[in-house]
Amino acid sequence: MIKIKLLTVHKIKEDWLQSALQLYEKRMQASCQLEWILAKTEVQLEALSVKEPHFIALDPHGKSFDSAQFSKWILKTAENWRGKLTFVIGGPDGLTETCKKKASFLWSLSPLTFTGQITRLLLVEQLYRAFEINKGSGYHK
Amino acid sequence: MIKIKLLTVHKIKEDWLQSALQLYEKRMQASCQLEWILAKTEVQLEALSVKEPHFIALDPHGKSFDSAQFSKWILKTAENWRGKLTFVIGGPDGLTETCKKKASFLWSLSPLTFTGQITRLLLVEQLYRAFEINKGSGYHK
Numbered sequence: 001m002i003k004i005k006l007l008t009v010h011k012i013k014e015d016w017l018q019s020a021l022q023l024y025e026k027r028m029q030a031s032c033q034l035e036w037i038l039a040k041t042e043v044q045l046e047a048l049s050v051k052e053p054h055f056i057a058l059d060p061h062g063k064s065f066d067s068a069q070f071s072k073w074i075l076k077t078a079e080n081w082r083g084k085l086t087f088v089i090g091g092p093d094g095l096t097e098t099c100k101k102k103a104s105f106l107w108s109l110s111p112l113t114f115t116g117q118i119t120r121l122l123l124v125e126q127l128y129r130a131f132e133i134n135k136g137s138g139y140h141k
Numbered sequence: 142m143i144k145i146k147l148l149t150v151h152k153i154k155e156d157w158l159q160s161a162l163q164l165y166e167k168r169m170q171a172s173c174q175l176e177w178i179l180a181k182t183e184v185q186l187e188a189l190s191v192k193e194p195h196f197i198a199l200d201p202h203g204k205s206f207d208s209a210q211f212s213k214w215i216l217k218t219a220e221n222w223r224g225k226l227t228f229v230i231g232g233p234d235g236l237t238e239t240c241k242k243k244a245s246f247l248w249s250l251s252p253l254t255f256t257g258q259i260t261r262l263l264l265v266e267q268l269y270r271a272f273e274i275n276k277g278s279g280y281h282k
Contacts, residue, residue, distance in 0.1 A: 014160075014161070014164070015157075015160065016156075016157040016158070016160035016161040016164070017157070017161070019156065019157035019160075020155070020157040020158070020161075023155070023157070060207070064251070064252050064253075065252065065253070066201070066252045066253060066254070067253050067254040070253065109251055109253060110205070110250055110251035110252075110253070111205050111206065111207045111251075112205075112206070112207060112208050112211065112250060112251070112263075112267060113207070113208040113270070114263070114266065115266070118262070118263070118266060121259070121262075122253075122255070122259070122263075125255065125256070125259060126253060129254070
């Protein structure tokens with residue numbers, strides 16, 4: 001089973017987001033184990049990120065994929081990283097320069113800016129979609 | 142005040158989405174009037190869309206913007222279209238070919254595929270962000 005660490009700053013503010021994340025996390029139980037690590041500050045987020053042997057940082061200037069490409073790439077990456085994936089979502093001011101430099105990969109969800117809260121949902125939904133595409137289920141259609 | 146019509150298929154399935162949309166719609170009350178029009182089928186969605194004098198269709202192969210560009214563009218478009226904006230979000234099989242051909246503009250939120258449910262949230266959040274960027278508030282940072 002793939003272990004996924006999700007590093008970000010601040011707690012979940014919105015009740016609706018809590019419900020949405022729980023829903024996707026439940027659906028993904030069979031495919032992966034998700035762990036949220038919430039830093040208190042961006043400095044702490046940087047410190048936690050750079051301790052990871054590999055991590056994918058979400059950045060609007062990163063590389064983008066369509067969902068099928070992302071599915072293939074992320075499952076290959078999980079294989080290369082011995083079943084462990086780490087994602088880092090920056091705070092309101094984005095990621096620190098050090099965080100970007102040390103990241104194994106910069107991934108852009110969209111050229112649009114979303115709140116950190118919505119980014120959490122998009123990331124989790126794309127991970128779920130990636131597993132479903134890989135399984136060949138009908139979810140992604 | 143700008144009048145915005147949002148045309149899509151099927152009801153909102155998820156409670157969390159209902160809450161999230163209500164939250165953003167409340168925040169936007171001062172800037173615009175939002176109206177959801179929910180078609181029952183994709184054929185009905187097409188029929189409703191093509192009756193509009195102008196409409197923006199959401200399509201992964203459309204043009205993409207960053208949030209600042211979208212803000213400028215959408216406010217200019219609202220001016221050109223006499224204060225009335227219409228957006229069309231396709232169902233699980235995307236938009237019909239006729240709908241794409243008749244659209245005034247095809248806009249891509251991201252090369253990734255999202256559910257129609259999440260797309261509603263992203264669209265409403267980007268509209269809110271567009272107004273806030275235009276006002277020069279701190280929201281978008």
